Amino acid sequence: MKLDMAIEELHRSESHLVTVLLSMSDRHKVDHEVFYVCRDMAVWSRRHVAELAQAGRDFGLDLDPEAREDPGPLEAVRQRTSELLGRRQAPGLLLLADLRHLYREAQGTSVDWELLAQGAQGAKNRELLDVAERCHPQTLRVAKWANSYLKVTSPQVLAS
Amino acid sequence: MPSLDRIAEPWGTRTPYGPGETWPTRVDTHLAEGVGAEDIDRWVQSASVLHSNGDGLDIAVKDDRIVGVRGRAVDRVNHGRVDPKDLFGWQANNSPDRLTRPLIRRGGELVETDWDTAMDAVVGRCRELLEEQGPSAISFYTTGQLFLEEYYTLGLIAHGGIGTNHVDGNTRLCTATAAEALKETFASDGQPGSYSDIDSADVIALFGHNMAETQTVTWMRILDRLEGPNPPKIVCVDPRRTPVASAATVHLAPRPGTNVMLVNALQHELIRNGWIDRAYIDAHTVGFDELETQLQKYSPELAAEICDVPAEQIREAARIIGGAERLLSTVLQGFYQSHQATAAAVGVNNINLLRGMLGKPGCGILQMNGQPTAQNTREAGADGDLPAFRNWSNDAHVADLARIWNIEQIRIPHFAPPTHAMSMFRYAEEGSIRFMWVTATNPAVSLPELGRIREILAQERLFLVVQDIFLSETAQLADVVLPAATWGEKTGTFTNADRTVHLSEKAVDPPGEARPDLDILIDFASRLGLEDKDGAPLVKWRDPEGAFEGWKECSRGRPCDYTGLSYDKLRGGSGIQWPCTDEQPDGTERLYADGRFWAQPEYCESYGRDLVTGAPIEEQEYKALNPTGRAMLKAPEYLPPHELPSEEFPFQLITGRTLYHFHTRTKTGRAPQLQRAAREVWVEMAASDAADRGLGEGDLLEVSTPRGRVRARLRISGIRPGVLFLPFHYGYWDTDGGSQPAGEDDGRAANELTPTDWDPVSKQPIFKTAAAAVERVAAADGTPSAAPTTTGSAPVAANVPPTRGGEGALVQETVGGRA
Numbered sequence: 001m002k003l004d005m006a007i008e009e010l011h012r013s014e015s016h017l018v019t020v021l022l023s024m025s026d027r028h029k030v031d032h033e034v035f036y037v038c039r040d041m042a043v044w045s046r047r048h049v050a051e052l053a054q055a056g057r058d059f060g061l062d063l064d065p066e067a068r069e070d071p072g073p074l075e076a077v078r079q080r081t082s083e084l085l086g087r088r089q090a091p092g093l094l095l096l097a098d099l100r101h102l103y104r105e106a107q108g109t110s111v112d113w114e115l116l117a118q119g120a121q122g123a124k125n126r127e128l129l130d131v132a133e134r135c136h137p138q139t140l141r142v143a144k145w146a147n148s149y150l151k152v153t154s155p156q157v158l159a160s
Numbered sequence: 161m162p163s164l165d166r167i168a169e170p171w172g173t174r175t176p177y178g179p180g181e182t183w184p185t186r187v188d189t190h191l192a193e194g195v196g197a198e199d200i201d202r203w204v205q206s207a208s209v210l211h212s213n214g215d216g217l218d219i220a221v222k223d224d225r226i227v228g229v230r231g232r233a234v235d236r237v238n239h240g241r242v243d244p245k246d247l248f249g250w251q252a253n254n255s256p257d258r259l260t261r262p263l264i265r266r267g268g269e270l271v272e273t274d275w276d277t278a279m280d281a282v283v284g285r286c287r288e289l290l291e292e293q294g295p296s297a298i299s300f301y302t303t304g305q306l307f308l309e310e311y312y313t314l315g316l317i318a319h320g321g322i323g324t325n326h327v328d329g330n331t332r333l334c335t336a337t338a339a340e341a342l343k344e345t346f347a348s349d350g351q352p353g354s355y356s357d358i359d360s361a362d363v364i365a366l367f368g369h370n371m372a373e374t375q376t377v378t379w380m381r382i383l384d385r386l387e388g389p390n391p392p393k394i395v396c397v398d399p400r401r402t403p404v405a406s407a408a409t410v411h412l413a414p415r416p417g418t419n420v421m422l423v424n425a426l427q428h429e430l431i432r433n434g435w436i437d438r439a440y441i442d443a444h445t446v447g448f449d450e451l452e453t454q455l456q457k458y459s460p461e462l463a464a465e466i467c468d469v470p471a472e473q474i475r476e477a478a479r480i481i482g483g484a485e486r487l488l489s490t491v492l493q494g495f496y497q498s499h500q501a502t503a504a505a506v507g508v509n510n511i512n513l514l515r516g517m518l519g520k521p522g523c524g525i526l527q528m529n530g531q532p533t534a535q536n537t538r539e540a541g542a543d544g545d546l547p548a549f550r551n552w553s554n555d556a557h558v559a560d561l562a563r564i565w566n567i568e569q570i571r572i573p574h575f576a577p578p579t580h581a582m583s584m585f586r587y588a589e590e591g592s593i594r595f596m597w598v599t600a601t602n603p604a605v606s607l608p609e610l611g612r613i614r615e616i617l618a619q620e621r622l623f624l625v626v627q628d629i630f631l632s633e634t635a636q637l638a639d640v641v642l643p644a645a646t647w648g649e650k651t652g653t654f655t656n657a658d659r660t661v662h663l664s665e666k667a668v669d670p671p672g673e674a675r676p677d678l679d680i681l682i683d684f685a686s687r688l689g690l691e692d693k694d695g696a697p698l699v700k701w702r703d704p705e706g707a708f709e710g711w712k713e714c715s716r717g718r719p720c721d722y723t724g725l726s727y728d729k730l731r732g733g734s735g736i737q738w739p740c741t742d743e744q745p746d747g748t749e750r751l752y753a754d755g756r757f758w759a760q761p762e763y764c765e766s767y768g769r770d771l772v773t774g775a776p777i778e779e780q781e782y783k784a785l786n787p788t789g790r791a792m793l794k795a796p797e798y799l800p801p802h803e804l805p806s807e808e809f810p811f812q813l814i815t816g817r818t819l820y821h822f823h824t825r826t827k828t829g830r831a832p833q834l835q836r837a838a839r840e841v842w843v844e845m846a847a848s849d850a851a852d853r854g855l856g857e858g859d860l861l862e863v864s865t866p867r868g869r870v871r872a873r874l875r876i877s878g879i880r881p882g883v884l885f886l887p888f889h890y891g892y893w894d895t896d897g898g899s900q901p902a903g904e905d906d907g908r909a910a911n912e913l914t915p916t917d918w919d920p921v922s923k924q925p926i927f928k929t930a931a932a933a934v935e936r937v938a939a940a941d942g943t944p945s946a947a948p949t950t951t952g953s954a955p956v957a958a959n960v961p962p963t964r965g966g967e968g969a970l971v972q973e974t975v976g977g978r979a
Binding site: 030031032033036037039040041043091092141142144145147148149151152155156157159160 | 293294296297325575576577579582583586587589590592770772773774775776799802916917918920
């Protein structure tokens with residue numbers, strides 16, 4: 001039985017996704033939709049981290065129910081930098097790079113959820129399967145958002 | 161003939177009627193002082209332009225001047241009645257400060273010039289940027305006040321000619337969520353209901369919709385039902401004690417930003433109690449099982465805690481809605497300009513679907529809008545969407561449009577969703593949009609976070625063209641100002657919030673060298689040399705009727721089919737509701753009768769979006785979800801608002817309108833009766849909050865948020881505790897500041913305070929959930945605030961003198977009369 005490993009790995013990737021979303025949000029404070037939507041989506045990943053910590057107990061894991069958060073000062077620095085650079089076009093390219101990174105992270109995490117769901121089915125663990133069915137669609141929505149936002153933003157960044 | 165002060169009594173004389181009866185006629189007339197009906201040279205057919213209701217009226221002309229208006233008794237929308245704004249607002253046409261010549265910036269100043277110089281400057285800069293950067297540098301920001309023919313021509317020029325994706329209007333601030341909510345549920349825009357549903361409804365639920373002030377004539381219809389036999393029950397959701405709230409059977413006043421929670425709890429109760437139409441749901445919808453699961457946690461108790469509304473009140477509202485035999489639901493800015501706008505409005509669509517109440521008399525949904533021609537920006541493609549509800553992500557639709565326009569398909573940008581207004585201003589801020597043409601609107605007062613907007617518009621690197629009838633705050637920042645003709649000075653059609661198309665004919669010439677917007681746009685296309693693929697001019701018409709005929713072809717076979725209409729048909733009688741075709745020559749009163757929708761994957765306008773992230777849903781996903789084109793029940797999850805009150809900013813600030821003004825007062829501020837009725841900005845606060853802080857009626861307060869400060873006199877009103885209200889109409893054109901506050905203590909535009917944040921689904925800015933603080937600057941000097949006493953801003957104290965219009969506001973009302 002290696003379900004504990006799958007839970008631990010997913011806990012790590014969802015926790016990392018929180019960091020990715022929040023730091024991306026801060027870096028693009030002047031792109032208001034990115035700023036707010038990334039924060040709203042981070043709430044999902046935070047909840048996933050808590051659910052995984054809870055589920056991990058049955059497998060003898062002691063996982064932190066709270067996602068790792070960035071230290072506060074960095075957040076302020078990133079937001080301020082975003083405001084200072086907000087009148088230049090270079091941040092557009094940075095946004096594309098960040099969206100691409102988020103897309104890959106969310107897709108990777110989504111694959112981890114798939115593995116967990118398959119494992120839970122194999123072990124006939126209904127509770128764990130429920131966790132996966134609740135959380136996985138939200139992780140996928142993060143990936144879809146990143147992909148769609150790339151489509152929206154790239155023509156203006158690349159063709160101007 | 162009886163006359164009434166219609167500033168003091170905005171809704172006029174009651175004409176009660178019962179369910180299923182015809183709403184009695186009442187013809188309202190107001191003429192300039194000293195002018196009698198016998199003096200009028202001619203009456204010219206038109207409709208109202210100071211709100212979205214679309215009331216048919218005739219313009220009185222004497223000696224080639226507009227001297228008054230009279231309601232059209234034959235019109236299906238108003239049966240002769242006229243809104244106070246239209247009764248008096250026409251006087252703005254005759255204002256001495258109308259723009260009469262083009263202006264161009266020379267040495268930092270705007271100076272008068274001729275049309276050739278102005279247009280060559282506009283075309284020259286546009287051509288330069290197209291060569292240097294391409295279409296991504298060019299943007300158009302239009303309005304909700306032009307005519308259909310102008311929007312269609314603008315969309316053709318921008319999308320088909322220049323090939324830019326940057327086209328939107330300030331309808332983004334008023335109607336974007338209405339359109340998006342309809343696309344989410346029905347996969348296509350198109351108002352399901354009809355105003356005539358009021359005649360037979362037994363329950364009318366108004367969600368964030370202060371109809372008494374936004375669509376006064378339709379509110380008169382409800383008031384007349386309320387005074388007649390077997391009146392309908394009214395459910396009102398609004399944090400203010402509006403006239404609607406006062407007439408309601410149950411009034412829910414939720415915390416701003418919690419609408420989704422409230423609407424979810426109402427649906428939860430409907431399902432839990434079995435107050436749903438299972439047969440309708442099974443036959444005509446998808447998504448019920450998922451909805452039922454998602455809604456389980458949204459109990460009235462949870463909602464009571466989050467929304468701060470008693471659970472019993474929520475149950476009572478659900479009981480009324482659940483017991484309705486004919487339910488009419490309406491939605492407006494309290495939902496559209498608030499947190500999670502689309503998700504909340506979709507929840508209202510769900511309610512009518514769950515109850516199976518759609519497409520039958522009295523059973524309808526009215527997702528409203530604010531501006532008179534907002535509907536046409538949505539239809540004709542001036543809000544960025546492709547014309548006639550074509551789907552930008554369906555290649556066959558784009559190919560069809562390219563055929564109609566006779567251009568190569570690749571010229572039409574359809575690689576991504578259209579650029580919405582807030583994003584256009586962002587691109588201008590970072591410098592990739594370098595040309596912005598603003599038609600008939602005033603973003604320097606109407607957009608959120610005005611300090612930021614003014615900085616963007618004033619940038620040297622942005623070439624700003626403003627086409628308007630007055631030197632608005634925005635026009636003062638322009639590089640070129642083009643003087644336009646307005647309502648009554650040009651011909652065209654426009655469509656109201658219940659799909660009624662009206663013809664508005666030219667009554668008088670525009671002042672000076674001012675020109676119709678359509679002529680200006682065609683001139684631009686011709687100077688720029690825009691051509692179709694055979695080298696013929698891209699724009700194939702020279703006049704409004706030609707543009708209308710072109711539009712009819714574009715609309716053929718689409719939901720908003722106009723092919724059965726013509727100028728001749730619209731002359732003389734009532735407005736007509738689209739779709740209007742050879743098969744349905746009298747138009748269509750209600751959409752979606754018998755549960756048939758326009759949601760088939762090949763036909764629909766939109767595959768929808770994720771209700772939290774706003775990401776567009778892909779074609780394959782849509783086909784799997786809704787292969788046969790049913791209505792969709794979607795389950796929105798509640799998210800807390802982004803800006804919550806804090807110790808430093810303990811209030812929630814909402815903005816909104818008053819009955820007596822429209823938009824940024826460019827017209828209503830120049831009509832003496834309307835200006836006197838609400839002459840100055842005010843701020844509303846609940847009595848308990850005022851008492852806690854020792855504040856009184858008329859105290860001068862400073863309202864602040866992290867974005868800015870505004871000074872306003874206090875009105876202690878029936879608003880819910882913890883919430884402040886500021887009207888958004890007041891800018892700076894009639895102050896020393898001109899385009900902005902004269903000094904740092906002179907802020908009075910509500911949008912100095914609002915945050916830059918929008919609903920990711922509809923992209924409509926959020927004007928109703930900012931955290932704010934108040935401080936007293938000076939105690940009252942004995943005069944109360946300028947807030948009207950007749951409306952949602954009514955004082956709680958009795959000692960405030962009532963709002964009156966006096967002699968100049970007398971309006972003739974002929975009950976039962978025929979014009």
